Amino acid sequence: MHALAAQAERGSDGAEMAVVPEPGRVESRRYDTVFDDALRCAAVLAEYGVRRGDRVLFCLPTSWTFVTAFLGCQLLGAAPTAIAVPTSFGRAAGFDGQVKDLVAYLRPAAVLARAAVVQASEAVTDTVFIDADVLQERAASAEASLQRFRLPSENDLAFIQCTSGSTGRPKGVMISHANLAANLAQSAAATGWSAEDTSVSWLPLYHDMGLISGIMVPVYTGGSSVLMPPTQFLRSPVEWLRNITAMRGTLAAAPNFAYGYTADRVRDSDLEGVDLSSWRMAFCGAEPIHPGTIQRFVDRFRPWGLRQDVFMPCxxxxxxxxxxxxSPHNAPVRVDTIDRTAAVTHGQVIDVDPGEAxxxxxxACGAPxxxxxxxVVDGDGEPLGDNQIGDIQFRSPSRTVGYFDLPAETAAAIAEPDWWKxxxxxxxxxxxxxxxGRSKDLIIIRGxxxxxxxxxxxxxxxxxxxLGxxxxxxxxxxxxxxxELHLIVESYVPADQQEELRQAxxxxxxxxxxxxxxxxHLVPRRSLPKTTSGKLQRAKARQLFIEKAAPAPA
Structure with missing residues (x-):
């Protein structure tokens, strides 16, 4: 927030942020305009009763409304939380359950959403729903009072990040302004991200990578930022490359799947006029990184100016x-080839020839x-040396202060004195x-x-x-x-009804x-492996019914 105010003071010398709501339509605003719009949104949110220390739930697509209301919420001293916009409405889409559970958990002072979401929220009565279009109309005519905000202190919450994406009841990761400022400084130092850079992002703003790389680091460094909706990327990934070309983008981030998706879906005929020579860093994280995907992307787009050393695994x-x-920038991606059996069975790293079956x-995902x-620690929490596989822990000034209203879960995640599991x-x-790998049972799909x-x-x-x-x-x-998502299901229906059940x-x-x-995967009764206490064993079930059934590579 201090950086946003400083960027606004640069006036006409400041950089611009841009939103591309649809191909060919670019909506740009200088930082002084962004700051003023955020102040106006803060004033309107205050009229709705949002106060310092409150929480506000954001259920909005990538848009200027999201950006300015999110920043305005922070200027007001409230903590925004962004969640995915439902793709459809009604109980079948899980809307009632998702929003109702989040409202019960986070107890927000308001939910900011599009009209369709507001109309579908009649069953949720424990908070105020604000139509985003109405907020924007009122903000456009509101008097932005400097008395309605003050720059935050270190311990104030900057936002709450929901860890489970668009499904389920998440844990709310509380990020203070001190945490946020520390991580922005760390990221800028590690990458050389500066006011001369332009980031181009399609990542959803309810995802930590999208929020930080798309909005927060550009604001902190004073660089330019270009935001496009994730739906636009998924429909036509070449639009990402076209925006990098048009805006002379230098930085972009995405999960592993997105690079493979782009390499596979973009045709040569789509690439007329594309020039990727300005792109100096492609961050890759959020899910396991596969060397073949990285190389495929580089080989695919090298004829259009992509640098060989553009990738930075993180x-x-x-x-x-x-x-x-x-990872260090402008350096080759480092890949180890280790023996799978020694790694899985004994936790030992033994290098083998890349051609070994x-x-x-x-x-390598770089240095801290x-x-x-x-x-890296063993099962007793004792630190391990190099090339020994164990549980990863970290500590940092950017580490969360904990999970919102979940003291037991927070305590369980901390190894004394202050290491995070x-x-x-x-x-x-x-x-x-x-x-x-990971010790959790979380499923990671497209980051x-x-x-x-x-x-x-x-x-x-x-x-x-x-059931069960x-x-x-x-x-x-x-x-x-x-x-990909696989389901292993015990069923009692006869064989001639099984295909219908699969579809249902x-x-x-x-x-x-x-x-x-x-x-x-439909399996007979009592087929799923369980522990002696009756808990389903997911890893063993995957091994029995999916990995053994998978066709061997040619």
Whole structure:
């Protein structure tokens, strides 16, 4: 917020932020205009009763309304929380459950959303719903009073990040302004991000990578920023490349899947006029990084000016604000090939020839950013040396102050004195972290985290599915760029009705979560493995019914 005020003081010398709501239409504003619009939004939010210390739930697509209202909320001293916009409305889409649960959990003073969402929220009565278009109309004519805000202190909450993406009841990661400022400084130092840079982002603003790289770092450094809706990227990924070309973008971030998606979907005929020579850093994180995807992207777009050394693998999480480690820029991506059996069975890193069938490729995600420490520990919490696989922990001034209203969960995530348990597994080598897996059951699809229980509960509601006998797992097919959702379901329906049941399960899960189901595996009763206490064993179920059934690579 201090940086935003400073950028606004530059007036006509300041940089611009831009929103591209649809191809070919660019809406640009200088930082002084952004600041003024944010002040006006703050004034209107105050009229709705939002006060310092309150929480405000944002259910908005990428737009100027999101940007200025989000910043205005912070100027007011309230803590915004962004969530995904429902793709459809009504109970079948899980809207009631999602918003109702979030309102009950976060107890926001207001929910800011589009008219369609507001109209679908009649069942949610515990908060004020604000139509975003109405807020914008009132903000355009409001007198922005300097008395309605003061710059925040270090301990004030900057925002709350929901960790589970668009499904389920998430944990609210509380990020203070001190956490945010520390991580922005760390990211700028690690990348050389400056006022001369222009970032181009399609990432959703409810995702930590999209929020920080798309809005927060540009504001902090005084650089330019270009935001496009994720739906635009998914429909036509070449628009991302066209915006980088038109705006002379220098920085962009995306999960692994997006680079593979772009390389596969963009045709030569789409690339007329595309010039990627200005792109100096492509950050890759949020999900496991696959060397083949990176190389495929570079090879695909090198004829259009893409640098060979553009990629910067990185590692982060919402609990660190965003960035934990970053690879050095303008350096080759480092890949280890280690023995899979030794890694999984003994936690040992043994290098093997890249051509070995037992080899598992692991990408180096860089050294900790300045001020952050990483360690790898065994099951007893004792630190391990290099090339030993264990649980990854970090500590940093950017580390969350904890989960909102969840003291037990916060305490469980902290290893004394102040190390945070990431839930990921990996090893250190030459000061850089490598991620080999994760101890949590989270499913990561296209960079978004999902709780298996959300998919399982949706499937259990389908007639013909036995309650408590559904396992949801992520599985990355050979050569794939991201995990896919697989459901293993015990069923009692006869064989001639099983295809109909599969389709019903797919429809129910996708309607509730917005995530497509790659495959529904129907298995006989009492097939799913369980612990002695009766808990379903997801990892073992995946091994039994998916990995063993997967076709061997040619």
């Amino acid at each position: 590692y982060g999480m919402a609990e660190a604000t965003l960035t934990i480690s970053m 037992s080899g598992m490729q692991v990408v 950013v300045v001020g952050t420490e990483i360690r 990431t839930g990921d597994v990996g090893y250190l080598r030459d000061g850089e972290i490598r991620i080999t 978004a985290n999902y709780f298996p229980s959300d998919f399982e509960q949706a499937a259990e509601a389908v007639p013909g599915v036995r 006998t559904v396992v949801a797992v992520g599985h990355r097919p050979e050569g794939g760029d991201s995990e 399960v797919r429809s129910a899960v996708s309607a509730r979560s917005g995530v497509p189901v790659a495959q529904v």
